[in-house]
Amino acid sequence: MTVPFVLAVPSKGRLQENTEAFFTRAGLALAKPRGARDYRGTLTGLDNVEIAYLSASEIASQLARGMVHLGVTGEDLLRESIPDADKRVLLIDSLGFGSANVVVAVPQAWIDVRTMADLDDVTTGFRAQHNRRMRVATKYINLTRNFFAAHGVVDYRIVESAGATEGAPAVGTAEMIVDITTTGATLAANGLKVLDDGVILRSQANLVASRDADWSAEARETARVILDHIAARARASQYxxxxxxxxxxxxxxxxxxxxxxxxxxxxxxxxxxxxxxxxxxxxxxxxxxxxxxxxxxxxxxxxxLDYVLDRENPLFARLETFLRQ
Ligand SMILES: Nc1ncnc2c1ncn2[C@@H]1O[C@H](COP(=O)(O)OP(=O)(O)OP(=O)(O)O)[C@@H](O)[C@H]1O
Ligand SMILES: O=P(O)(O)OC[C@H]1O[C@H](OP(=O)(O)OP(=O)(O)O)[C@H](O)[C@@H]1O
Ligand SMILES: [Mg+2]
Known part of the structure; x- marks a missing residue:
């Protein structure tokens, strides 16, 4: 029995439609032969490929564990959930959708706090005065820790947030937040502002390969064919x-x-x-x-141009180099 090649795509949310459109444009049609509620699909023309429909965060963790070969998910989720992400996964290509910044945001009322250096002063002062540390509400715990450490900010405590993070300062469960923003509308509606040097990561959806997946010769050949379609489309759209x-x-x-x-x-x-x-x-x-x-x-x-098939396949070349390292 041959092990199927697994391609994970987002099952919902703003990444789903864009991902499907992306594969369709590349001439790879995703199909759900057992109906819309099925979370397993197929790739027309490639018999040994199984599509796994998963949430964007689940895709990041399945890639880390080698449970899927390729997946589409946000860079924010990869960097947050995979320690040493660049060793475990390869960001083969950014896809031009799902753009969002992970940012440090504080109440607009803090007029003297514009930078991470200002935040360092304020958090230290706060701890001295109140005998407790300022709280940062976020689901990006690792990104926050690394970024704050890089800026020498230590007098804070993370309050894990599962949703509606922007509301935390107003309801008093945290003083500031780290969250994702695209238009800035949610931050503004909650009276928050991004620090001038407070962009932790500029994220977008990526096509990602897992190092620990079962990269048999057959799996590599399947990846080559998939990436050849994608490269042909990318090359065509540039000219x-x-x-x-x-x-x-x-x-x-x-x-x-x-x-x-x-x-x-x-x-x-x-x-x-x-x-x-x-x-x-x-x-x-x-x-x-x-x-x-x-x-x-x-x-x-x-x-x-619809497709330009070149002898060179830069995407697959990148994958081969990564798997060899
Ligand atoms: N404005 C935005 N807000 C949130 N996520 C965005 C935005 N724009 C792009 N994204 C991307 O979509 C990802 C979130 O997708 P989604 O909410 O569907 O998945 P999830 O958070 O894993 O699932 P769940 O919300 O069920 O836990 C983000 O991590 C980010 O990469
Ligand atoms: O900067 P903006 O354009 O306002 O977008 C940012 C908001 O959008 C997302 O929430 P979403 O509505 O997707 O809910 P979620 O937390 O369940 O993902 C995200 O968590 C932010 O709250
Ligand atoms: Mg979400």
Whole structure:
């Protein structure tokens, strides 16, 4: 019996939809053959892959324990729940969604407290005056400890919070908080402000590999195929395809296009009839089109790319290096 390759994806919340869309764009359709309430799924076309639908925090701990091969979860959860995270898991690629900052926030009323150094003074003064330590409400216990230690802040105590952390100062269960914020609306609504140097981590969703999973030859091959799909899509979305034909095209012109517009010529220089295919970053398309016409092209067509399959697979290369270390 072959052991399935397990890919863990968020089962709910804001990460779920984005993760599904991400795999779909890469040409990997997640399916739930036994219905929407099933927490096991499949990846169309890859028979030995099992999708595990788990909460984002559960994905971080399953990756740490080697129970899943690949997973999508927030960097905040990985760094909080895995000591020495960079040894246990590989953040293969950040995915551009699920962005949130883990921050130190204090009441806006503390007008003289703007930095971690100010906080150090205040916590020390508080302890001397009240004979107890200031309380920090958070679920990010390890991130908080490390960050406060790095700033030399020691006169505090953590109060573990399971939710509605921003409310803690107002209800009097803590003086300040460490929590995640995206728009800042929840902090503002609770009369809190982020310290100027109080961003502990800029987090986003990542595609993550576990070191301790069963990386058999078959599992590696499955990872290669999955990451090949993802890399092909990523490569495609960084460029548009520009096609034109003109006889005056030469290497000097291509070099200039490369230097000025970041253009690459994936299939080499022009064909004998002068046909030229270029890949150009979206922001330079018009400038490139103008440049090509100035140098003799009559018509330039621009099209978006769905996938670009390269011999190189930078994502899988990263995984192989990590597993070898
Ligand atoms: N504004 C935000 N607030 C909270 N989490 C966000 C935000 N934006 C992105 N995220 C990401 O989503 C993760 C939380 O996802 P979610 O709440 O679904 O999972 P969970 O906290 O593990 O589950 P549960 O709430 O059931 O314990 C965060 O850790 C973070 O990586
Ligand atoms: O900066 P903002 O855009 O206001 O977002 C931040 C808030 O969003 C999240 O809570 P959520 O509503 O997801 O509840 P949860 O604690 O159950 O995850 C997070 O825990 C913050 O409280
Ligand atoms: Mg949550």
């Amino acid at each position: 548009r395809e520009v096609r034109t034909r003109f006889t005056g095209c030469n290497e000097a012109l291509l070099n200039e296009a490369h230097n000025r517009f970041g253009v690459v010529a994936p299939f080499g220089g022009p064909t004998s009839s002068g046909m030229l295919t270029l890949h150009c970053p979206p922001m330079h398309l018009y400038a490139l089109g103008s440049f090509l016409r100035e140098h003799g092209a009559d018509t330039v067509s621009i099209a978006s």
